[in-house]
Amino acid sequence: MTTLKIRELKVKRSKLSAQxxxxxxxxxxxxxxxxxxxxxxxDSIMEERDALDSTITKAERLLEDDRRGIDDIPDDGRPGNRNVEAQMTAWNAYLRDGRPGLNAEHARALNAGNDPEGGFLVAPEQFVQExxxxxxxxxxxxxxATVHRLTTAESLGIPTREEDLDDAEWTSEVGTGSQDDGLRFGKRELRPHPLAKRVLVSRKLLRSSSMxxxxxxxxxxxxxxxxxxENGFMTGNGSQRALGLxxxxxxxxxxxxxxRDVDVPTSGTGFVHNATDGYxxxxLITAKYTLKxxxxxxxxxLFHRLxxxxxxxxxxxxxxxxxxAGLGDQPDTILEIPHILSEFAPSTMANNDYIGMLGDxxxxHIVDALQFEVQRLIELYATTNQIGFIGRAECDGMPVMEEPFVRLQSNDTVA
Incomplete structure (x- = not known):
């Protein structure tokens, strides 16, 4: 999709916002x-506008990918760039044909000399970055979020302020104020936990010359x-996985x-807007100003779309x-603050359910271990003419302070 077409879609989005x-x-x-x-x-207008938002976001990402594809490996003949190209050529050969598709040159490019048949292969850095x-x-x-990349350490300690000093004191020119021992620091430890997913791709699709x-x-x-x-970042319990918001x-x-919870009056299925049960x-105004x-x-x-x-x-x-509604490139706002959507944020409004959040x-904080491994499964899905790929990564995440967040909790006032 061209830049001109994206601009046209943005104009259409602005018109829908105005409607x-x-x-x-x-x-x-x-x-x-x-x-x-x-x-x-x-609702119909907003559904159409939300669909346009998604289309515009994807189109802009594809354009950016194209731009990075040109900038990442300039055709200047430098040895470092030739090495990247060799790695990606070898990686594609492995994905398409497995170890039999790797020749000696490919193996050197991927440092895969000790990789057993059907075993794991560490993906090239360019693949991981994309x-x-x-x-x-x-x-x-x-x-x-604040994202950290770990290459050697097993965990990352995040210093946090648990208790603060009192205010400074008015004093004389030579005075120093009273001693204050109230400052306390803690440390939250982020430790990347294993994460794996298996996907299936047809052999025909992998071997297609156009793909x-x-x-x-x-x-x-x-x-x-x-x-x-994302599921872990929302509702993870922190045990061998991320701690959710x-x-x-x-x-x-x-x-x-x-x-950090603020009650919002609901009826169990929607929000309440009357003088008797509350507004x-x-x-939401209370939540906004609970946040400093x-x-x-x-x-x-942060909300679920429902x-x-x-x-x-x-x-x-x-x-x-x-x-x-935001016009042009301006975001939609709620009480002058923009919003984001997550399919894994809470979506029900029963009494005491969490229904959203406001925060910085x-x-x-999210920590990733950069090594990303892929295992190619050759025989397991042979009867369906597919190749299985298992990707393994390591990741963790958690809020390192609670003060920058306010959670919204449903209070079924008319139950």
Whole structure:
């Protein structure tokens, strides 16, 4: 897709945003909520606009991939670039034909001399970098989190401030103030845990001259690893896996405790907007200002798409919608703060369910072990004319402080 076509899609997206805003504004001007037909039309417009968002994001990523493909290996004849090309040529031969497809030159390029038949092969760095880039594109948390790459150490300790000093004291010119021993530091340890996924690719597809086997395997591996990691970043219990944002933390586990929870009035299936039971908009305002102002510049709301569909229709006590459609390249906002979506964020609104979060996600730390191994399964899927690939990586993640996060919890006020 060309840059011009992407620009045209963005214009169409802006028009849809304007249409959705007009429907909301009409209801606001008439001091009422959207009616049934309006809600149906609004939802239809937003579904189309969300689909455009996805198309635009993918198209921009492909253009960026093309650009990196040109820039990463310039045709200048340098030995380092020839080595990268040799590695990728050998890697594609391995993906397509297995060890029998590797000649002596390929083996040297991949340092695969001791790799047994049917065993594991460490992927070239370029393959790993592209894999991680795909994972970043598919998991919103990765795009905002602080990501560390480990090459030798088994774990990474993150120093955190557990207790702070009191304020400075007004004193005389020669005074030094009283001694304060309140400053305390702790350390959260991030240890990459094994993560594996198996994907199947038809032999015909791998051998097709028009298809790049490296791209096929990389994209499928990236998707499967991304979904597993995203699930852990949301709800992982911290035992041999990531510690999730929606997992209740404690003194031993770390993470985000219930002290950072804010109740939002719900009816079990939707948000409440009345004077008797409360206004959901007021609860979201409370959540926004529970988060210190220093975090607002980088903060995002985090929701499942089903929860966001309901939030888009919330009004405050003055009858104003709190969701605003972004125009052009500007993001949609809720109370002037942009949002991200995750399919693995909570999606139900029963009493005490977590329904979303506000936070500066740079305080969620992810650690990756760079070595990524692929095992090629030759015989196991022979009856279906497929080749199996098992990809193995190591990853961990957790919030290193709880102060930059506020969780939203459903409070079924009309149960």
């Amino acid at each position: 959705a805003t007009a429907i909301m504004q009409k209801a606001t001007d008439e001091n009422r909520a959207m009616e049934g037909d309006e809600e149906t039309q609004f 894999l991680l880039q795909n994972v970043d594109d598919m998991t919103p948390i990765r795009g905002l 790049n086997p490296e791209q096929i395997v990389r994209e499928r591996m990236a998707y499967r690893h991304a979904t597993a990691q 929606f997992t209740v933390g404690n003194a031993d586990l770390g993470g985000i405790t219930t002290a 959901a908009a007021d609860a 102002g220093a975090y607002h510049a980088k903060a995002h709301w 929860i966001l569909a309901e939030i888009r229709k919330i009004k405050d006590a003055n009858g104003q919608y709190i969701w605003k 996600f740079s305080f969620y």
